[in-house]
Amino acid sequence: MTTKKNDPRVMRTRQLLQDSFTSLIREKDFKDITVRDITEKATVNRATFYAHFADKYELLDFTITNTFRDYLRQRLNCHDVFNQESITNILLIMCDYHKDLSSRCQRSYQSLRPIIESKIIEELQNVIFHLLLKGNKNTSFLDDDRELLKTISTLLSWSIYGAAYTWNNDGRKISAEELISKTIPIIMNGVGKLIS
Amino acid sequence: MTTKKNDPRVMRTRQLLQDSFTSLIREKDFKDITVRDITEKATVNRATFYAHFADKYELLDFTITNTFRDYLRQRLNCHDVFNQESITNILLIMCDYHKDLSSRCQRSYQSLRPIIESKIIEELQNVIFHLLLKGNKNTSFLDDDRELLKTISTLLSWSIYGAAYTWNNDGRKISAEELISKTIPIIMNGVGKLIS
DNA sequence: GCTGAAATGTTGTTTAAACAACATTTCTAA
DNA sequence: TTAGAAATGTTGTTTAAACAACATTTCAGC
Secondary structure (H helix, E strand, O other): OOOOOOHHHHHHHHHHHHHHHHHHHHHHOOHHHHHHHHHHHHHOHHHHHHHHHOOOOHHHHHHHHHHHHHHHHOOOOOOOOOOHHHHHHHHHHHHHHHHHHHHHOOOOOHHHHHHHHHHHHHHHHHHHHHHHHOOOOOOOOOOHHHOOOOOOHHHHHHHHHHHHHHHOOOOOOOOHHHHHHHHHHHHHHHHHHOOO | OOOOOOOOHHHHHHHHHHHHHHHHHHOOOOHHHHHHHHOOOOOOOHHHHHHHHOOOHHHHHHHHHHHHHHHHHOOOOOOOOOOOOHHHHHHHHHHHHHHHHHHHHHHHHEEEEEEEEHHHHHHHHHHHHHHHHHHHEEEEEEEHHHHHHHHHHHHHHHHHHHHHHHHHHOOOOOHHHHHHHHHHHHHHHHHHHHHH
């Protein structure tokens, strides 16, 4: 079966599985959720599950990537360019995201973290990279330039993710705004000269 | 295609079509709703629509019957027997139903009425018949008895439907409770001696 | 450790949904 | 009135979902 991912049936099935999973993750720890649970709630045959995902980890990846992408899109202005404002916004978004996730997945937040971390950062890295690209549209594009932007977006995505995660995990002892005012100068200092 | 109606795919498709239709009926008059509109909103192929329903009228029937049945089930105690209390309750339910329907289908209420009327009454008739049956469980069942109960439920369903419809359509100049106190005595008088 | 039950994957077959293409009817506006 | 656009039905083919049956792994309780 060479599942065309634009077939309405395929999209529906994936959506049903994703919805079912998001609903289950509110109630149970990830490790206690079985494939059977997921497919039953989704009213999808178990064999169909395996036609789409290797196992529940792959569905987790899919779900996390999707919802996080939506989350970003919703709160990011599509005309945004890389600057202090947009990076500040992203840090704020990441703070909220961790806050939301940890409350929405009470049962699983800790066990999920190591699994989803890389996906989130990857997505974040991508967004930042594209912000950087847009800011440099007119300049000629040597491979070296691209590499530099890649490096910057890697560093930024990890540091922003890490800052927000640590803030949330340590109990949010300061406000998100305080965190931002402490963190952003350092971040922007680091890349300031490179991209001006 | 001999559509087994307990296949999850079949149930899902019908539900999607029904939901799409209920949503469209809020916005548009029934006559302005095309089969294409329905299937597009439901993300179901148009040909699939015709595998389930002959035309939009059949979907209307299906939807009305379904939602009305749910509406009744929700507000009717399953232990109810035929008596003044349960019939009063049914009249009240029918008043609410007409009130709801006329507000929810502003665009179509008048054009829908003649089409759905028979389905609603049929359903109502069924419910009342079963209430009557339960009340007479122990007595021996001659065909003549059944016929009498049939006749009673026909009369009651039409009169109750008619009373509620007229009340709603004339602008609800009295409260539902007033309507009930005026109507129920007459209704119960008519059948009173027959079923005691 | 051993056993049986539950969960996980896998496979072949059947069935319903998607799709494209077509003929027919109904509307609409020039 | 008439041309063409849109909506309605219909059909044959392709594809994905459902299903049942199976082997394999995991795991809890004895």
